[in-house]
Amino acid sequence: MIIKSPINLDLTINSGQTSQPPWIREGDCFSNAVLVDGKPVIFKVRQSGNYIDFNLNDKTAVSKLNYIFDLDFDLDKFYKYLSNNAELADMSKFCNGLRLFLAPDPFECVISSICSANNSIKRWTKSVSQIRQKWGNRHQNYYTFPQSDDLAKAYLDDEEEFNLSNISDIEMCCNNLKDCGVGYRAPYMRRASELFSHEMDLSQIHEMSYDEAFETMLKVPGVGPKVADCILLYGFNFRQAFPSDVWIKRIVSYLYFDGKDISVPKVREFGMEEFGDNAGYVQLYMFHYARKSGLMEKLKK
DNA sequence: TCGCAGGTAGAAC
């Protein structure tokens, strides 16, 4: 069925949002296994004009799809908002149809976001896909992301796997986090998984205020301010989050402070204050505008 | 071969 909300699927799915790796692409179709009422269902979407063509039409699945691609957000209204701000006015034409790509599974978003810190999009998406394949559940050719208590049992590296399993050759060891290319983030990911399987309940984040949720996420190993904001934005739909990294800092400094170097925490405060509930979207658009308009190349120097 | 990029943790100031 066609869902009549304008979106650019390719741009949205491949924009590097830390909710999850891109869905599997075959021709013009993107697909993934999504849990609906706890059961894995294969979602297939394709671009149809400005809209999404979705393979399912039952109410719960459609509602889940609406959530993942943020289809209830009024893009036209947002574009009016951008065009009313001189610094942002150019952005919509470079990012037309870009929407939030929200995590169907908040735990996957937590691990993806930890993995994305100090990392490239290409590398963290590859790592998360491998984690799904090693510890998730297979459905047809798709894998769902493991639960926290399953990932909490993962070995950290070849050596630990060799010592604690009955594999006789260390060269054969590949069921461990470091083998997914996560590097020094492996212990953070496992400790975070342990935390969510024993002490912290991710579902409670939804009930919290933004500030409380932010402080709570900072207690998770491997989670600093940038990653906490990504988790809150992409994993829990806190739209006032303004994840601030070096690129957002460069862009904000260029657009709003005449190129003067502003610290990352100040940029975060500025973004939240200035953009309110649009902060998450503005951050998303800023990054892709910089990428596509050539501003990023210019700011590298 | 090496230098560089990228957030966080933990130590040092």
Added chain:
DNA sequence: GTTCTACCTGCG
């Protein structure tokens, strides 16, 4: 409280 440095991997 703020600043410095090590951490891992892929890329140019």
